[in-house]
Structures are given as structure tokens and as C-alpha cells.
Amino acid sequence: MNKLKVLQAWLWCESLWPCWLSHAVPLDCKDETGSLTQCASISQEKLLDRVIQHAELIYRVSEESCTLFEDMFVPYPLHALRSQGGNLCHTKPFPIPGSKNEIQQISDKWLLHSVLMLVQSWMEPLIYLQTTLNRYDDAPDALLNKTKWVSDKLLSLEQGVVVLIRKMLDEGILTSSSIFEHTLTPYNEQSPEVLESVLRDYNLLICFKKDAHKMETFLKLLKCRQSNKLSCLSY
Amino acid sequence: MAYSLSLGLLYLGLLCGNGLVSARSELFTPDPSRGPHFTGCRSREQETFRCWWSAGIFQNLTEPGALRVFYQTKNALLSEWQECPDYTHTVKNECYFNKTFTHIWTSYCIQLRSVRENITYDETCFTVENIVHPDPPIGLNWTLLNVSRSGLHFDILVRWAPPPSADVQMGWMSLVYQVQYRVRNASHWEMLDLESGTQQSIYGLHTDKEYEVRVRCKMSAFDNFGEFSDSILVHVAQIPSKESTFPTMLVLIFGVIGLVILLVLLIFSQQQRLMVIFLPPIPAPKIKGIDPELLKNGKLDQLNSLLSSQDMYKPDFYHEDPWVEFIQLDLDDPPEKNESSDTQHRLGLSRSGSSHVLNFKSDDDSGRASCYDPEIPNPEDLASLLPGHSGRGDNHPLVSRSISSIPDLGVQQTSEVEETPIQTQPAVPSWVNMDFYAQVSDFTPAGGVVLSPGQLNSSPEKKKEEENEKKIQFQLVSDGAYTSENTARQLSTEVPPSPGPEQGYQTFPTQAVEGNLWNGEYLVSTSDSQIPYLLPEAPPAPILPPVSDYTVVQEVDAQHSLLLNPPSLQPAICPHSPNKHLPAMPTMPMGYLTPDLLGNLTP
Numbered sequence: 001m002n003k004l005k006v007l008q009a010w011l012w013c014e015s016l017w018p019c020w021l022s023h024a025v026p027l028d029c030k031d032e033t034g035s036l037t038q039c040a041s042i043s044q045e046k047l048l049d050r051v052i053q054h055a056e057l058i059y060r061v062s063e064e065s066c067t068l069f070e071d072m073f074v075p076y077p078l079h080a081l082r083s084q085g086g087n088l089c090h091t092k093p094f095p096i097p098g099s100k101n102e103i104q105q106i107s108d109k110w111l112l113h114s115v116l117m118l119v120q121s122w123m124e125p126l127i128y129l130q131t132t133l134n135r136y137d138d139a140p141d142a143l144l145n146k147t148k149w150v151s152d153k154l155l156s157l158e159q160g161v162v163v164l165i166r167k168m169l170d171e172g173i174l175t176s177s178s179i180f181e182h183t184l185t186p187y188n189e190q191s192p193e194v195l196e197s198v199l200r201d202y203n204l205l206i207c208f209k210k211d212a213h214k215m216e217t218f219l220k221l222l223k224c225r226q227s228n229k230l231s232c233l234s235y
Numbered sequence: 236m237a238y239s240l241s242l243g244l245l246y247l248g249l250l251c252g253n254g255l256v257s258a259r260s261e262l263f264t265p266d267p268s269r270g271p272h273f274t275g276c277r278s279r280e281q282e283t284f285r286c287w288w289s290a291g292i293f294q295n296l297t298e299p300g301a302l303r304v305f306y307q308t309k310n311a312l313l314s315e316w317q318e319c320p321d322y323t324h325t326v327k328n329e330c331y332f333n334k335t336f337t338h339i340w341t342s343y344c345i346q347l348r349s350v351r352e353n354i355t356y357d358e359t360c361f362t363v364e365n366i367v368h369p370d371p372p373i374g375l376n377w378t379l380l381n382v383s384r385s386g387l388h389f390d391i392l393v394r395w396a397p398p399p400s401a402d403v404q405m406g407w408m409s410l411v412y413q414v415q416y417r418v419r420n421a422s423h424w425e426m427l428d429l430e431s432g433t434q435q436s437i438y439g440l441h442t443d444k445e446y447e448v449r450v451r452c453k454m455s456a457f458d459n460f461g462e463f464s465d466s467i468l469v470h471v472a473q474i475p476s477k478e479s480t481f482p483t484m485l486v487l488i489f490g491v492i493g494l495v496i497l498l499v500l501l502i503f504s505q506q507q508r509l510m511v512i513f514l515p516p517i518p519a520p521k522i523k524g525i526d527p528e529l530l531k532n533g534k535l536d537q538l539n540s541l542l543s544s545q546d547m548y549k550p551d552f553y554h555e556d557p558w559v560e561f562i563q564l565d566l567d568d569p570p571e572k573n574e575s576s577d578t579q580h581r582l583g584l585s586r587s588g589s590s591h592v593l594n595f596k597s598d599d600d601s602g603r604a605s606c607y608d609p610e611i612p613n614p615e616d617l618a619s620l621l622p623g624h625s626g627r628g629d630n631h632p633l634v635s636r637s638i639s640s641i642p643d644l645g646v647q648q649t650s651e652v653e654e655t656p657i658q659t660q661p662a663v664p665s666w667v668n669m670d671f672y673a674q675v676s677d678f679t680p681a682g683g684v685v686l687s688p689g690q691l692n693s694s695p696e697k698k699k700e701e702e703n704e705k706k707i708q709f710q711l712v713s714d715g716a717y718t719s720e721n722t723a724r725q726l727s728t729e730v731p732p733s734p735g736p737e738q739g740y741q742t743f744p745t746q747a748v749e750g751n752l753w754n755g756e757y758l759v760s761t762s763d764s765q766i767p768y769l770l771p772e773a774p775p776a777p778i779l780p781p782v783s784d785y786t787v788v789q790e791v792d793a794q795h796s797l798l799l800n801p802p803s804l805q806p807a808i809c810p811h812s813p814n815k816h817l818p819a820m821p822t823m824p825m826g827y828l829t830p831d832l833l834g835n836l837t838p
Contacts, residue, residue, distance in 0.1 A: 003428060063456040083365040098338030100282050210340055220406020232405045
């Protein structure tokens with residue numbers, strides 16, 4: 001766990017380095033003297049690496065958050081829900097294939113767009129989750145911090161993916177966080193300790209973990225294709 | 236709406252959980268007590284997976300085809316139940332889902348049905364990622380990193396490769412590894428932290444032990460470890476350290492031997508000193524600061540100088556001194572000296588002290604001075620003259636003695652006086668019995684003085700006598716003679732010319748003169764009325780016939796005064812007739828002073 005944290009911290013510091021572009025406007029970066037200059041360009045490879053690191057970190061943190069929540073609030077018999085995967089996550093605009101073969105056949109464009117959509121679809125629910133978790137009486141600080149952190153990282157990830165899209169696909173894209181409808185109802189009046197709300201939040205965390213895994217997988221596949229197309233494609 | 240649906244599914248999953256074959260547990264042992272059930276599902280590489288079941292107690296269903304597996308993928312839309320795509324032929328009761336049918340991020344539910352009876356015996360749900368147990372890593376090997384300086388420990392670097400079935404390169408599976416090691420055939424495995432790379436260092440292994448190392452992996456963010464790889468043996472032979480320890484032992488042994496030899500040599504060389512340290516000799520009596528050898532063999536003048544520097548005073552000596560000492564006359568001192576201060580007294584005394592003063596016991600009747608009890612001098616003055624008086628130098632002992640002699644006048648009185656300020660000599664009371672002088676009866680060729688024994692003073696009679704004696708006039712024969720101020724004071728009234736002690740006493744100051752110990756002055760008392768009991772002048776009368784007594788110089792004080800050894804106490808015989816000699820001395824002095832005898836002097 002310590003190693004994980006070290007890696008997280010390192011990656012977090014690492015992630016501050018690139019200047020993310022957003023809103024189709026090059027970000028202004030500050031050089032050593034403090035004056036605003038245009039961001040130094042970064043190679044596509046490095047950018048992709050960093051994006052993948054982001055995704056990996058987010059995935060790991062999501063898994064930790066899920067575990068924390070599960071240990072704290074979910075009754076033991078219900079822990080199996082996690083592995084059963086019978087839960088439904090909020091609807092996505094389009095289905096994402098699950099088999100490796102199908103995934104391998106997804107195009108780069110599709111991969112990137114999928115990632116972007118995933119990221120964007122989770123921004124709002126995470127904020128909602130933060131609000132909900134704050135209402136718990138004894139939510140561990142680690143859980144709250146992780147959730148907060150993930151929200152922030154998701155924004156960075158979005159920016160990175162946008163840049164990637166522009167670089168790899170030569171498309172300009174507008175970043176918007178409100179493309180998707182709010183599928184989640186704002187918090188109910190119920191007290192957070194009720195099992196229903198607990199399960200709901202638990203489900204949310206599990207879904208997020210799954211989607212984070214998707215992001216990571218897609219991005220890694222993308223990277224694999226960038227470096228060596230042949231080995232990444234199976235027929 | 237969607238939410239309630241999801242919740243309903245959650246509860247369904249909860250129900251399923253009762254009979255759930257947990258995807259996390261090890262599950263290949265069928266439970267014979269149960270009916271047909273799934274024994275487990277596993278995926279090796281997240282691309283395919285297999286499920287196994289068992290007929291359980293229902294033996295009639297063991298034939299193939301009696302039980303069938305149906306599955307359903309739970310996506311957004313509920314799909315229909317489909318039958319197992321592939322029943323493995325080689326393995327009994329196994330359902331194999333190939334790549335086409337394996338979807339990650341989707342949950343599967345499988346059912347075990349008996350078609351004939353249309354009974355669902357078992358159902359379970361899972362997602363493929365949660366049942367993935369990766370294959371063990373391959374290519375495990377180790378390299379030696381370093382060996383500790385002592386040769387007892389070493390570090391190794393263990394390397395491996397990810398399982399070939401896992402598509403790590405594509406990122407399909409992110410694996411983390413765990414290395415374990417133990418001493419061969421031990422029971423406990425040491426586990427190291429999860430490692431996402433493909434190598435790990437192991438530190439602190441012992442060189443003489445054989446180790447087993449193995450590694451396994453799992454998907455990051457999941458909990459299912461795969462099988463362990465085959466163990467490899469790690470062994471580093473201990474560098475023959477005998478060579479390194481042998482010289483050490485040798486050095487140690489030789490060092491110890493050398494040390495012992497050194498010690499022995501030291502002891503033998505310093506034997507004398509060690510003997511002295513461990514068996515200190517009984518100190519021989521000696522004068523502090525004076526080398527006994529010198530006393531034996533030294534020159535007289537050296538001896539004199541030595542002795543003068545010493546404080547030869549012996550309180551005890553005075554303590555039991557029964558007779559009175561003499562006071563040195565200082566003829567030059569005018570009578571006023573009576574009123575002189577203590578300092579003057581001291582000065583006078585110091586002068587007198589410079590000369591050797593003989594203490595002698597005068598028990599001569601002729602020297603009625605012994606019975607003479609002069610006026611009591613100032614006790615303090617007297618006291619100040621006492622040896623050991625504070626502030627006094629080395630001159631004191633005899634001088635004070637001489638003072639003590641004075642007084643026998645004061646004797647009675649001073650006897651009662653407490654000698655407080657002074658270091659008293661208990662001798663004070665003995666003043667009472669002290670004679671002031673002793674008659675020199677003879678001189679030995681060697682220069683020793685033969686004194687006639689003095690007499691003890693008696694008491695009040697002495698006073699009378701002393702008063703009589705006051706008239707006795709003494710004449711200083713040679714220079715340098717002086718007397719204590721006190722005595723001078725006392726006598727000044729009556730014996731103006733030669734103030735001095737009422738009694739005569741003799742000082743035999745022995746100055747540092749070569750050879751003759753008796754160079755010096757001595758007092759000659761000329762008493763007009765009485766017979767001078769003092770017969771000094773230089774060469775004493777050869778023999779004083781029957782009464783030629785002498786005394787032994789007890790010691791020599793700093794002022795080169797000789798302290799005579801008092802003979803045993805005499806009963807105070809107050810000589811009524813000064814003329815009377817003391818032919819018969821109760822006691823004979825022990826001897827007279829010769830340089831040789833100085834060696835016998837006790838400190």
C-alpha cells in the first residue's frame with residue numbers, strides 16, 4: 001500500500017508537468033521566469049504515457065475507494081455483490097464491447113472517444129458521490145480524500161484525452177461536461193445510513209471502478225497499437 | 236425507475252449470494268453432501284473461462300448430458316439464457332467459454348439445470364475480471380547482487396517473465412507479482428511486497444543456507460492470485476572464512492602471550508617498587524625531611540642547617556619534662572623590655588631560638604633556681620613562647636621551653652592557667668616541677684656537655700628561693716646569649732645588669748659552626764649570693780666528681796637548640812641550699828650528647 005501511495009504521489013507530481021489544453025485553446029504555461037508562454041509541446045508518446053498513468057492511478061484509487069466504502073458501510077454478506085457484478089450502472093450513450101476480440105477491433109478514434117465519453121460521464125456522479133459521502137457520519141477521511149482526488153484527476157484526464165484526440169485524430173473537440181443527462185437523481189431526503197442509500201453508493205463506486213478499468217484498458221490498447229501494431233491485434 | 240431496477244437486481248444478487256460460488260475462493264472440491272452444484276469458474280487470461288460443476292449426491296445425474304449449464308449475460312438488456320457454448324470433452328463436467336463468449340465488464344449468471352426434470356439446481360453470477368487467476372510467471376532466475384563483507388550475507392536479484400497467456404503488452408491485463416522465499420524445507424514462507432515490475436531484490440540471505448524462491452501474480456485491483464511458479468534454489472557457498480578467522484585467532488593468541496611476557500618483565504624489573512607498593516616497609520623513625528643517612532654520615536654543619544630547618548619540638552617531651560628549662564639571657568636588653576610587646580618577646584625569643592638551647596634537667600640543689608619561683612610572667616607571653624604557639628616559627632620549641640623554665644614562678648600560677656590559645660603543651664603544668672637549669676658538670680672531650688641533674692621544683696618554696704635567686708646575677712659569657720624577654724623582665728628589677736632568668740640556665744646554642752657543637756654561648760650565672768651552680772665556661776671542669784651527671788640531648792630543634800633528654804622524673808626537691816650539689820642523683824642521665832648520638836635522636 002505504501003508503494004501504491006508513493007506511486008500515486010509521484011504520478012500526481014508527474015501529472016502536473018504537462019499543460020493540458022482545454023476548450024480548444026492552448027493553455028498558457030508559465031516558464032521559469034513566471035511569464036506566460038505557450039505551453040511547450042509534448043510528444044504524442046509522452047502524452048499518451050501520461051494519460052495512461054492517469055488512468056491507471058484513477059483505476060487504482062477507485063478500487064481503494066470501493067474497498068474502503070465496502071469495509072466501512074456495507075454489511076459483510078453483501079460484499080459478494082462486488083464480484084457478482086449484477087449491478088447496473090447508469091446508462092451510457094452507447095454500448096461498449098466487452099470481449100477482447102471486439103475491443104481489439106475498435107478503431108483508435110473509437111477508443112479515444114469512448115474514453116472521453118466515459119470520463120465526461122463520470123464527472124458529475126463523482127461530485128454527487130462526494131456530497132453523499134460527506135453526509136455519512138463516520139466516513140473515513142481517506143475515502144473522502146480519494147473521491148475528491150479522483151474528481152480532480154478526471155478533469156486532467158479529460159484534458160489529456162482531448163489533446164490526444166486533437167493530435168491523433170486531428171479533430172478539434174469541445175469539452176463539455178454536460179453532454180449527458182443527469183441520470184442520477186440528486187440526493188434523496190433519506191438519511192445516508194439507510195441500507196438503500198448505502199447500496200446505491202456502493203453500486204456507484206463499483207461502476208466507477210469498472211469504467212475506470214475500461215478507460216485504462218482502452219488507453220493501453222491504444223498505446224500498444226502506437227508502438228507495435230502487430231502484436232496488439234489478434235485475429 | 237432505473238434505480239429501483241438496479242436495487243432489485245442488487246437484492247437478487249444478495250439472494251444469489253447465499254448459494255453463490257464465490258469467485259474469490261478456491262473451489263474445486265465438490266461438496267458431496269449437496270445436490271448438483273457449481274464447483275467453480277476460472278479464467279486464466281481474462282479471455283476465456285471455464286466452469287465446473289458436480290452432481291453431488293445425485294449420482295443418477297452423473298452421466299453426461301444430464302446436467303446442463305445455461306448462462307446469461309447481464310448487460311443493459313436482459314438477454315436470454317443460452318446453453319454452454321462448449322462442454323469440454325476431455326474434462327468431465329466442465330463448460331468452456333472461449334474468447335467469443337467471454338465479455339469483460341459484463342456480469343454472467345450461469346445455471347445448472349437438469350433438463351429432463353427442468354430443475355435448476357444451482358445458479359451463480361460473476362464478472363469475468365473477478366474470476367481471473369493468472370498463470371504463474373515464467374522464467375524465474377536469480378543473480379547475485381553482492382556478498383557482505385563478513386561473507387555471511389548476500390543479496391540477490393530475482394527476475395521473471397509474465398505468464399505468456401496474459402496479454403500484458405496490450406494492457407489487457409495489468410499484473411502485479413509477489414515473491415516468496417524461505418529456507419529450504421522450512422515451514423514459513425517470507426513474503427515480499429507486491430511488485431508491478433518483473434524483478435525484485437532479496438536482501439539479507441545467509442550464505443550457508445539454501446533458499447527456495449517462487450513467485451505468483453494477480454491482476455492489479457483484484458484479489459485473485461494465480462498459482463505459484465516453480466521454486467528455484469538459491470545457494471551461495473560461504474567463502475571459506477577460516478582464512479579470515481585464522482589470522483585473527485593467531486593475532487589474538489600472540490597478542491595475549493606478548494602481553495603476558497610484558498607483564499612479567501614489568502614485574503621483574505620493578506620488583507623492588509612493587510614490593511614497596513604491595514608490602515610497604517614499616518617506616519623507620521626519622522626526622523621528617525631529614526635523610527637518616529645524612530644524620531649518620533653527614534657533616535655537622537649540614538646537619539645543623541638541616542636541623543635548624545626542622546621543627547623539632549616535641550610536646551610530649553615537654554609534657555613529661557619535670558624540670559624547668561632555662562631562659563636565655565639577653566644582656567643587651569634593657570629592663571624596659573619588661574614592657575615590650577609580645578612581638579619583642581618573640582623577637583627575643585627568636586633570637587634565642589636561633590641558638591641551640593639545651594633542655595636539661597636541673598635537679599641540682601645548688602641551683603636553687605629550680606625552687607625559685609619567679610614572678611609569674613605574663614602567661615600569654617609565656618604561652619606565646621611555648622613551642623607550637625601559633626605564629627611561631629621554628630624557633631620556638633626550645634625557646635618556649637626556656638620560657639617554661641622561667642617560670643616557675645609562674646609555674647604555679649600558670650599551671651592553673653589554661654593554655655588555651657596556645658597549642659598547649661600539657662607540659663605547662665609540668666613547669667611546676669621543672670628546674671630552670673642544670674649544672675654543667677663537665678665537658679666531654681668530644682664536646683659534649685655533662686650536666687648535673689637538676690631538681691624538680693617544689694612549689695611554693697620555690698618562690699622563696701626564686702626570689703633569692705633573683706639576686707643571682709648571671710653574666711653572659713659569650714655573645715649571642717640572650718634570654719627571653721620575660722625572664723629579662725623578671726630579673727630586671729633585681730638583676731639589672733644581666734636580666735635574665737632568676738635561675739640560671741644554660742643555653743648551649745649550637746650554631747652552625749663547624750665541628751664543635753659547643754660553640755656558642757652559654758650562660759654563666761654568677762650569683763653573688765649563691766654558689767653558682769653553673770660552671771660553664773668553655774671547657775668544663777673535667778670531672779665533676781661524684782655528681783657528674785649528664786643528660787642526653789634528646790633532640791635538636793630548629794634553632795639549633797638541643798633538647799636534652801630529661802631523666803626520669805625526680806621528686807621535687809627544692810634545694811634549700813643552693814650550694815648543695817646533687818651528688819646523689821636519683822637518676823642518672825642516660826648519656827651525653829655526641830654527634831653520634833644524634834642519630835639516636837628521636838623525632
